[in-house]
Amino acid sequence: MQGFGNLPRDWFLEIFLRLPVESLTRFRCVCKSWYALINNPKFISMHLSYNSSNNEFVLIKRCLLTCLGKKVNMFSVVSSKDFSFANIAVDLPLYKKEPYLQLLGHCDGIICLSNYRDAIVLCNPATKESMVLPKSCLPCFLSNPNLIPRTNALGFGHDLKNQQYKVVRIVSYLEEFGDHSSPQLSRVEVYAMGTDSWREVKNVKVSANVQYSPIPCFDTHFNGAFHWHAMDYNNNEVILSFDMGEEAFRNISMPDFPSIYDHSLYRSLLVWNGCLALIVYPAKGIEKSFQICVMENYGMKESWTRKLTIGPLAGIERPLMFWQNDEEIVMEGIDGQAVSYNFITKQIKNLRIYGVPKSFQTLTYVNSLVSIRRGNQCLMK
């Protein structure tokens, strides 16, 4: 077996690309050249690239009920290749029992979680590295002591311009006993992975108020910006977007259909075929139809185009995300099961993942070696 020891480095590169993160992490210390190769940012980037093309997953966060009727959170990954799934152990204090746990986003193997109150966590489930973000840099009270800060919106994404991963937080200061429908003041801060503190984004205009609601899913990272469901100051429903690189907000108009006053309809924002897509569907009903509208030119209201309607489908609660080359959509069933609907064959596949109804959240996910503490690494693309 002496042969293999003499294999040129190029060969090991090819072999290592096909190794899971767990093996690479464990065997880094075999020898110095292995260590150097596995830690090399260029290699980490190639490995991530390889996984993105060959080993893509859907990450599902859901709630399960224990025998005592308590809700616990569970993360699972579903393989795009063969639909098999596995539960992943995410070793975080803020994880199992947190009732309001939200998945903020995923970038290059790092996921961001929060309870929207006091804790935000970054985690790489594959390397098992995790980190609680430092405390906010924004003041707890302003000159008017009646205004209390509250986290209005959170987002996590790429800043491709500066090669950073960032968490953005919009904080609103509200009258303690007043009307909370329009916050008095909003301030924004950003945390860049690999640094040790938040930094306020000064001189920025928050152009709309985020309407927080975990159901239906809306928060989406796309095209270098994070998007939320919001109301602008003229009471129009808009998509508020924060460009991670420019650190600036803009409002993106929703299509005129359907009427925002129709409260029986939910709107979910997803990404489909490289565009933002809005899915409109009834909030209630045993049978639902899902209308898909795509914004073909990013940011241009006129480019919203009705693409297709799925259904009516029986027993489906809501859409979660597109996958399988955008030919299928993961959805949540009325009884709390994850299914996948294929537009072409019109078949529904049971993914056999069950949970408390309306507790599902999904994201695309890949395993990577990207380190949270080392922050700035070679990003893909």
Next chain:
Amino acid sequence: MSSSNNSGKVLKLKSKDNQIFEVEESVAIQSELIKNVVEAGCDIGVIPLLTVHSKTLRNVIEWCQKHVDYVEENDSGSNEEEIKNWESEICEEGNNNGSDDEETKNWESEENNNGSDEEEAKNWESEGNNDGSNKEEVENWEWEENNDGSDEEELENWESKFVDVDKDSLYALLLAADYLSIDSLLERVIKQVADVIKQCRSVEEVRQTFGIKSDFTPEEEEEIREEISWID
């Protein structure tokens, strides 16, 4: 075994240890190297493969033959086996490798705990026993996709057995596949080496398997192992 449906031209390949192998052209040109030789018109007489031992060459030829056969079989499209597999798959429960036990337990207890969400009480049916409106959908939900199914799987199984050899043979295959430029073999061998590493249970085992000597001092190695446990 297939009957060759081309001109049936036969090439002579000579191994490192001077053994001659007669191989059909359609099989031999799975190797880019040999394909180039043929296209350049240099395939008269014997093609010497200076770095490939006869033992390895024999295996490589077997690989190439299998892949030529597979392509031919699929073109002629024999569907009978496919249909048989499809039918049996519909009847059997699909497997996944997630640990279902916890979910099943929780799911069962969920059935008794639907008080918490009044709105959902109506829709909260126990799994498998749906009300009438869901019935039509149940069949669809149990659909197991079966694409090319058996043929592809059969090839995969054959390939897995093929690369399941001792390390020296694997190494020889790797070098041969590279020298001869046979992408399918190269890809499969690389994957196999990766799988061998994956299955090692310790760093020491990896070192032994690959004949690698550690050039870390014990202290350095300890430091690296510590790096891995991220405790906040």
